[in-house]
Amino acid sequence: MSLTVALKTAASGLQAAQGGLRTTSDNIANVNTSGYVRKTIDQKPLVVGGMGMGVEISGVKRITDQYLQLATLSATSDAARWGTVSDYLDNAQSLFGDPSSSNFFFSRMDSIYAAFSAAADDPSSSLLRSQAIGNVGDFLSEASRITTHINELGKTVDAQAKADIDRANDLLEQINRLNSDISRANLANADASGSANIQSQLIDELANLMNVQIQQRNQGGVNIRSAEGFMLAGDAAAKLSYNRTDTTTSYIAIEPTGGVGQVQPITITSGDLRGLMDLRDDTLPGLADQLGEFVSRMTEQINAAHNANSSVPAPKVMTGRDTGLDLPTAVAGFTGQATIAIVDAAGVVQNTVAIDFDAQTMNPGGPFTGDFKADLNAALGGAATADFVNGKLSLTAGAGLGIAIDEGTSMKAGRAFSHFFGLNDMIRSTGVTNYDTGLKVTDQHGFNPGDVITLSLAQADGRPIRDISITVPPAGSMQDLLNAMNSSASGVGLYGAFSLDSNGKMSFGSNSTLDIQVSVTKDQTQHGLGGVSISQLFGLGTGERSPRAGRFSVDAGLNANPMKLALGKLDLSLTPPAASLRPGDGRGALSLAMAGDVTTAFSAAGELGAVNMTVSRYAAEFGGSIGRRAQAADTRKQSADSVATEATARRQSVEGVNLDEELVRLTTYQQAFNASARMIQAAKELFDVLTNMI
Structure with missing residues (x-):
């Protein structure tokens, strides 16, 4: 009996040594295998009836450190996020050109002012006029090109986000299937390290896409949860979806099982997907909005100078832009005085109409009667x-006559009379680009009662809160419209409020600790018959504001005839027969050349808040902010990469194979194997002696 026990004990030692040799040789063979985690055997004494009977292998385990694994996953997610942001921002920055090149976008603006300055020296030169107009056209074309490419980048981001979601779903399914393989192997006391290694590599790849929580399962394998704890993989794999429209912010959600129920939005704070969502919802739209704000304010100042001056001879027809308002509302709120002059071909004034908005009178004429067009x-x-049709004011002179306007002291929402209506704009737009409407809460809103605008409210990270459909109230004031939009029962009142500032610009302010984001899902409202919608007039939503820079072009009449450029100045101090408009007058060109030095009120857009500064200064700030943002993203990328590299190195120091250590273990198991074999040989010899004695 004692020899039998000795043989069994030695045999168990032999088997344990063989298991150790097998795991050690596997480690050595995979020393250069990416993602391989070294393993070792768990040995424990074999006890039968209270008596030691050798040794047994309780299992094969992977040498891991859960803390280092989680640290590596977190660092990998951060590095992926900022790497994505940095790469796309580099692409966006390159759209503006090389700052040291003459083709740099903001250098084109300087070329415009230089061309106007040159035209002031020789106003009669058609070539200099054409050069100035061409520079403006080139600048606007470049702004449109950049806007288009920023939008294309947004579509690329969308496509990449959808591809990431598809890959994440595939990874979750594979991780979930491997849980079953690992659990079965563990129940059978088999080696599950191969499946566990594959699963670990899949988790690493998933962390590159999105941040997740990892929890080890008692039976082997892992549970994957979202940041707030929703199960993504474990007993079953969740199906994720990327949700976004052109007018709403993006979010990731768990699709309902079997298509029954509601989607469950989840929080994504890092990973490639977070970087893509930041780009799509904030960075790229903010860049496009800031470009739109810059170009629109620059064109506003050029148009202001152009409206304050006149071509020589004066134009016969002046047609304004669509104000989006009816005439009584458009005229209301003006202050100061303006003068409309009718001049002949020689520039001699034939007739004038002095409009005093403060006194509400016209000379000749008298007090306003309430019908501005009839009075005029x-x-x-x-x-x-x-005439006033579809929101546009137009003036047409009689035969052989032209029209010139002295803006005087007239002002509404920061624009003089002719400028507000766009009667002599050099740069035209295909839509509303200036959201300073000049409306007051007492003005009539003018939108058709019963029309509906649908708003989508979301948290700062894009997770939706709810959609709200607001019905335009019966004809009334802007205050009535604001009351409907801010209603707690049918509007946004539970989350914030819309308001008008002194220039008639509408904005939303959140009344909670959450940074509520408002998007326009659908807008079926109209101002009058076929007029602009609420979102178009007030620039609500990034979908309305972001494309602004692509809406501008030089007036077709100026492109066709550069001599129509308003480089002269109407001088009403001269009386007939002296000409109030004279050929060779370049004062208007000087005004255009100095348009970049006029202090302008810029609305908050992109990284810059609401500021008052010159167009040239804003251009410098804008150009600098693009570079700073790209540099900041690159710095964060490098920092995150360094952390990820350090975390990975520390993890590898624990999980990786060290040949020196493995060779020591190999020698140890080899000696243990030889010792067990010698014990078996000794037992055999004793058994032979006993047999011979019998």
């Missing part, structure tokens, strides 16, 4: 006619 036509006395 009566004052013009047939020398010219005024």
Whole structure:
């Protein structure tokens, strides 16, 4: 019996040594295998009836450190996020060109002012006029090109996010299937390290896409949860979806099982997906919005100078832009005085109409009657006619006559009379680009009662809160419209409020600790018959504001005839027969050349808040902010990469194979194997002696 026990004990030692040799040789063979985690055997004494009977292998385990694994996953997610942001921002920055090159976007603006300055020295030169107009056209074309490419980058980001989601779903399914393989192997006391290694590599790849929580299962394998704890993989794999429209922010959600129920939005704070979502929802739209704000304010100042001056001879027809308002509302709120002059081909004034908005009178004429068009036509006395159609004011002079306007002291929402209506704009737009409407809460809103605008409210990370459909109230004031939009029952009142500032610009302010984001999902409202919508007039939502820079072009009439460029200045201090408009007058060109030095009120857009500064200064700030943002993203990328590299190195120091250590173990197991074999040989010899004695 004692020899039998000795043989069994020695045999167990032999088997344990063989198991150790097998795991050690496997480690050595995979020393250069990416993602391989070294393993070792767990040995424990074999006890039968209280008596030691040798040794047994309780299992094969992977040498891991859960803390280092989680640290590596977190660092990998951060590095992936900022790497993505940095790469796309580099692409976006390159759209503006090389700052040291003459083709740099902001250098083109300087070329515009230089061309106007040159035209001021020789206003009669058609070539210099054409050069100035061409520079403006080139600048606007470049702004449109950049806007288009930023939008294309956004579509690329969308496509990449969808591809990431597809890959994440595939990874979750594979991780979930491997849980079953690992659990079965563990129950059978088999080696599950191969499946566990594959699963670990899949988790590393998943962390590169999105941040997740990892929890070890008692039976082997892992549970994967979202940041807030929703199960993504474990007993079953969740199906994720990327949700975004052109007008709403993006979010990731768990699709309901079997298509029954509601989607469950989840929080993504890092990983490639977070970087893509930041780009799509904030960075790229903010860049496009800031570009739109810059270009629109620059064109506003050029148009302001152009409206304050006149071509020589004066134009016969002046047609304004679509204000988006009816005439009584458009005229209301003006202060100061403006003068409309009718001049002949030689620039001699034939007739004038002085409009005093403070006194509400016209000279000739009298007090406003409430019908501005009728009052103006009566004052013009047939020398010219005024009309107002589809939000546009137009003036047409009689035969052989032209129209010139002295803006005087007139002002509404920061724009003089002719400038507000765009009667002599050099740069035209295909939509609303300036959201300083000049409306007051007492003005009529003018939108069709019963029309509906649908708003989507979301948290700062894009997770939706709810959609709200607001119905335009019956004809009333802007305050009535704001009350409907801010209603706690049917509007946004539970989350914030819309308001009008002194220039008539509408904005939303959150009333909670959450940074509530408002997007326009659908807008079926109209101002009057076929007019602009609420979101178009007030620039609500990034979908309306972001494309602004691509809406501008030089007036077609100026492109066709550069001599129509308003480089002269109407001088009403001169009386007939002296000409108030004279050929060779370059004062208007000087005004255009100095347009970049006029202090302008810029709305908050992109990284810059609401500021008052010159267009040239804003251009410098804008150009600098693009570079700073790209540099900041690159710095964060490098920092995150360094942390990820350090975390990975420390993890590898624990999980990786060290040949010296493995060779020591190999020798140890080899000696143990030889010792067990010698014990078996000794037992055999004793058994032979006993047999011979019998």
